[in-house]
Amino acid sequence: METPDNEKFRDSISTINDDGNRSWVHPKKPKGWFYDKRKIVSYVLLAFLFSAPFIKINGNQFLLFNVLERRFNIFGFPFWPQDFYLFVISLIIGVVFITLFTVAFGRIFCGWVCPQTIFMEMVFRRIEYWIEGDRNAQRKLDTQSWNAEKIRKRLIKWFIFFIVSFLIANVFLAYLIGSDVLIQYITEGPLNHSGTLISLLIFTSVFYFIFSWFREQVCIIACPYGRLQGVLLDNKSVVVAYDYKRGEGENGRKKFRKNEDREALGHGDCIDCLQCVHVCPTGIDIRNGTQLECVNCTACIDECDTIMDRINKPKGLIRYASEDDIAKNEKFKFTPRMKGYTAVLGILISVLVGLLFLRNDVEAKVLRLPGQLYQHVDETTLSNVYTFKIINKTINEYDNVHLKLLNKEGIIKVVTGNDITIPKQGLAEGTLFIEIDEAFLDGNKTKIEIGVYSGDKLIETTSTSFMGPRSFN
Secondary structure (H helix, E strand, O other): OOOOHHHHHHHOOOOEOOOOOEOOOOOOOOOOHHHHHHHHHHHHHHHHHHHHHHOEEOOEEOEEEEOOOOEEEEOOEEEOHHHHHHHHHHHHHHHHHHHHHHHHHOOHHHHHOOHHHHHHHHHHHHHHHHHHOOHHHHHHHHHOOOOHHHHHHHHHHHHHHHHHHHHHHHHHHHHHHOHHHHHHHHHHOHHHHHHHHHHHHHHHHHHHHHHHHHOOHHHHHHOHHHHHHHHHOOOOOOEEEEOHHHHHEOOOOOOOOOOOOHHHHOEOOOOOOOHHHHOOOOOOOHHHOOOOOOOOOOHHHHHHHHHHHHOOOOOOOEEEEOHHHHHHOOOOOOOHHHHHHHHHHHHHHHHHHHHHHHOOOEEEEEEEOOOOOOEEOOOOEEEEEEEEEEEEOOOOOEEEEEEEEOOOOEEEEEOOOOOEEEOOOOEEEEEEEEEEEHHHOOOOEEEEEEEEEEOOEEEEEEEEEEEOOHHHO
C-alpha cells in the first residue's frame, strides 16, 4: 500500500539523503530557557561523571565496574561475584525506572541525562561552534575548498577533539580498573604498562570516532532505546510536541507577513520559518509528529518560543505535551499502566534493600573435597577433608581468624595453621580437616554448622555435611 504524502518522511531517516549518502547535520546554535537549564544539568552530570571514580566511601571507589576481576562498586557498596544477583536486580531496577520514565515523559532521558547527548551537545558541539562558527559558517566551510583557513580550523578542531576523547578514555578506564590503579600506571609511566596504554588508545579512538564522525547516528541507528520508545509511548506520554491544531489552523501554516490578519485567513501560528528544523541536532522536523530520531533535547522549543516572541504570538507552539493534551486538551494523568510500572519498581527496590541488609561483609564456603570418603583417626573418631574459601568484602583486614564447630563437638584443623589472615577486599582459601566422634553423628550424613571468628568475634557462619558410616542410619 502506498504511503500517504504526510507520512513519507517515516520511510527514511533524516540523516540519509535520496542518494543513500550521509547527510551531515549542522544544527543552529541553540539558546533559550530550556537550553540554559540543560547546561546546568549537563555540567553537574559531567562533574559527577569525571569525579565519581575518584570518590571513596569507606575506602571503596564510589563507582567501579571491573569486569576482568569481577568486582563492582555501586554507590560505594562493593559487589563480588557472589553478589551478582544483587547487581542484576540493580540493573533490572534501572531498566524498569527508565521504562516508567519513558511511558510518562517520553525520551527525556536522552535529551537531559544521556552521556552521549551531554558530550555531543555540551562539549564537542560547543567546541565546534567556537572554532567553526554557527550553522551557516559550518555549511560554508564544508563546501569550500581545502584552503589555509579550512585546514587550520579542521586541524585545530580534530586535535582538541582527540585530547578531549583521550581525557574521557582515561576516566572510562578509571571506572574499569579503578582510579588508584590508573594513577599508579600514570606515575609509573605508560610505557611500563603497554597493554593498558593500547587499551587506552583504543578507547580514545572509539570516542573520537563517535563524537567527530558518527555523532547523531548513535541515537538514530545504534541506540536501541530510540526504537524501544515506539512500544512504550502512548497518547498520554508527555513528549516534545508540536501543537498542530494551533499551528496549522483551518488552512495550514503560512509565511509571516507584517500586519496580516492570519486568523481571518484561517492560517495557524506556524510561520513555516524552519528554525525548529535548523536547530535540531538530528535534523528532523518536529512538526511531523513524534519520531524515533527525536531525543527530546528541547532546542526546537526554545527556538520556536523566540520566533513567537518576535511576531507577538503566545509561546508554547512547540512544548512538552501529550497527544491527548493537544488533541483533547486532557492534562497529564497517572495512568494505570504507570501505576503498574511503579508497583513493580517499588517491589524491586524493596527486595534490593532487604537483600542489602541481609548481605554479610564476610562470606565463607566450606565444601567437602570431591571423591574423598571419611577416615578413622582412632577407634571412635572420624575425619573428613574440606576446602574452604573466606571472602572479605570490607576495606579492613581480618587477622587471627579461626573456625569452630557450633552445633557438634569436634576439632577443626587447618592445613596451613589454625590462624588465618584475610586481606582487605580479598580472600583466604585452603584445606582443613574436621574430626568428630562417632557418637555425635546423626547418620551417614550429618549437617554441621561452622563459625568463623576473628579473635573472639563471630563474623560469619556457614554449614556443610559430615560423612560417616552408613550403619549410623
